[in-house]
Amino acid sequence: MREEEYRVLIVDDDPEMCQLLSDVLRGEGFSVTSLDDSLEASKVLKKEEFDVIITDLKMRGIKGLDLLEEAGKTAPLTPVIIITAFGTIESAIKAMKMGAYDYITKPFQMDELLLIVKKALENRLLKRDVVRLKKEVESRYQFHQLIGKSPSMQKVYDLIERISDTSSNVLITGESGTGKELVAKAIHYNGIRKEAPFIAVNCAAIPETLLESELFGYKKGAFTDAKTDKKGLIFEAHEGTLFLDEITEMPLTLQAKLLRVIEGKEVRPLGDTHSYPVDVRVISASNRDVRSLIQQGRFREDLYYRLKVIDIELPPLRERREDIPLLGRHFIDRFNRELRKNISGISEEALRCLLNYSWPGNVRELENVIQRAITLSQHGVILPEDLPVFVVQEGEEDLVERALREKYTIEQLERDYIRRVLTEVGGNKSRAAEILGLDRKTLYRKLQET
Numbered sequence: 001m002r003e004e005e006y007r008v009l010i011v012d013d014d015p016e017m018c019q020l021l022s023d024v025l026r027g028e029g030f031s032v033t034s035l036d037d038s039l040e041a042s043k044v045l046k047k048e049e050f051d052v053i054i055t056d057l058k059m060r061g062i063k064g065l066d067l068l069e070e071a072g073k074t075a076p077l078t079p080v081i082i083i084t085a086f087g088t089i090e091s092a093i094k095a096m097k098m099g100a101y102d103y104i105t106k107p108f109q110m111d112e113l114l115l116i117v118k119k120a121l122e123n124r125l126l127k128r129d130v131v132r133l134k135k136e137v138e139s140r141y142q143f144h145q146l147i148g149k150s151p152s153m154q155k156v157y158d159l160i161e162r163i164s165d166t167s168s169n170v171l172i173t174g175e176s177g178t179g180k181e182l183v184a185k186a187i188h189y190n191g192i193r194k195e196a197p198f199i200a201v202n203c204a205a206i207p208e209t210l211l212e213s214e215l216f217g218y219k220k221g222a223f224t225d226a227k228t229d230k231k232g233l234i235f236e237a238h239e240g241t242l243f244l245d246e247i248t249e250m251p252l253t254l255q256a257k258l259l260r261v262i263e264g265k266e267v268r269p270l271g272d273t274h275s276y277p278v279d280v281r282v283i284s285a286s287n288r289d290v291r292s293l294i295q296q297g298r299f300r301e302d303l304y305y306r307l308k309v310i311d312i313e314l315p316p317l318r319e320r321r322e323d324i325p326l327l328g329r330h331f332i333d334r335f336n337r338e339l340r341k342n343i344s345g346i347s348e349e350a351l352r353c354l355l356n357y358s359w360p361g362n363v364r365e366l367e368n369v370i371q372r373a374i375t376l377s378q379h380g381v382i383l384p385e386d387l388p389v390f391v392v393q394e395g396e397e398d399l400v401e402r403a404l405r406e407k408y409t410i411e412q413l414e415r416d417y418i419r420r421v422l423t424e425v426g427g428n429k430s431r432a433a434e435i436l437g438l439d440r441k442t443l444y445r446k447l448q449e450t
């Protein structure tokens with residue numbers, strides 16, 4: 001311990017005692033502030049931070065117990081040592097109950113006091129470390145609702161942090177269930193627009209004609225059912241964020257209209273002769289390969305560039321397996337609460353299954369698997385028997401190892417290997433054929449045989 005850095009506050013209305021304690025502690029290398037006026041001490045406590053506080057209980061002005069209470073509020077991590085006169089042990093006990101670190105009865109040996117001070121300091125450093133570590137863990141492994149410590153997720157957090165206070169449009173791509181909507185919300189709620197609305201529209205879920213009137217709004221009489229004026233969702237998102245989910249499902253005619261909104265920053269409701277200014281940040285999301293849709297003429301290239309001023313690609317869960325235990329823990333805590341269960345964790349064997357499985361449905365699939373396991377579990381922990389069969393079979397063990405143990409024929413091994421590769425690439429048969437070194441026809445034939 002390098003005492004010279006540590007600061008001790010001594011409060012005692014007996015100036016001689018103050019002097020004595022200061023001399024001893026300074027002799028040990030502490031930096032000491034000693035005050036014989038407890039009122040003054042209370043003021044100093046609000047302004048300065050100490051590593052240890054030593055205070056008498058019985059004083060004129062503010063009493064030791066009140067000072068203790070104040071210290072508990074302004075410096076909860078600083079240990080307080082109480083000095084009490086012989087015969088007032090009850091008040092010392094009361095002080096301990098209120099959170100004092102320790103007490104010492106007058107008269108005492110200086111060695112005795114020094115020992116307590118040093119122990120108190122160690123205790124404080126330990127507590128401070130715990131708080132610091134906890135903060136570090138929270139900030140590194142979690143960002144808003146997003147969980148993940150993998151380098152690729154850390155990059156996503158960094159990017160969100162950097163773009164939140166801008167109004168640039170963002171395109172988020174990634175397989176189904178990778179957290180695109182969560183990222184969109186994190187961008188909105190982390191940035192300057194957070195007080196304004198976040199309006200989410202799923203372009204795949206709303207029929208074409210409805211989507212147009214929902215987004216742009218309409219004037220009374222614009223069409224048969226338009227009985228009154230209606231404000232469009234783009235206006236609802238004014239000064240906030242418009243989240244267009246599954247943007248590739250937007251019909252080409254609407255894509256053209258959206259492009260005009262983004263370029264002109266104004267909206268013309270259906271049946272209206274005027275356009276009205278609007279200020280929105282557009283965040284869009286897609287789980288499809290937008291480039292190939294552009295090539296097929298199903299998505300406008302000019303709109304694409306307007307939407308992806310910033311692009312965020314969310315990696316599939318199988319490419320960041322180190323996040324699985326953390327996500328598992330997060331979902332266990334959540335479903336314990338929701339389902340009023342008390343599952344403590346995942347058995348080693350079950351965790352191995354989760355780590356080896358390919359997760360074609362990504363985080364959403366993991367979420368469902370954990371929910372199901374918590375519902376089914378009859379033991380305190382999640383066991384392989386609580387997991388779906390396909391997760392266990394696939395994640396169970398090394399394929400070659402199992403083949404050896406169960407004496408597989410080449411055909412059996414081939415069949416399982418093909419299945420594994422297929423799940424690995426999320427069911428994409430062309431990609432699987434490429435990995436397997438087969439042409440697509442042969443792959444189809446082999447799949448049919450199995």
Ligand SMILES: Nc1ncnc2c1ncn2[C@@H]1O[C@H](COP(=O)(O)OP(=O)(O)OP(=O)(O)O)[C@@H](O)[C@H]1O
Nearest residue numbers: 145146147175176177178179180181182287363364
């Ligand atoms: N990093 C993460 N941390 C915690 N929960 C996550 C994470 N990623 C996804 N989830 C959870 O997984 C589920 C799916 O996430 P979300 O709806 O954001 O995915 P998506 O990419 O929009 O999927 P889809 O393409 O199918 O719409 C949600 O319940 C979400 O809370």
Ligand SMILES: [Mg+2]
Nearest residue numbers: 180181245285
């Ligand atoms: Mg989504």
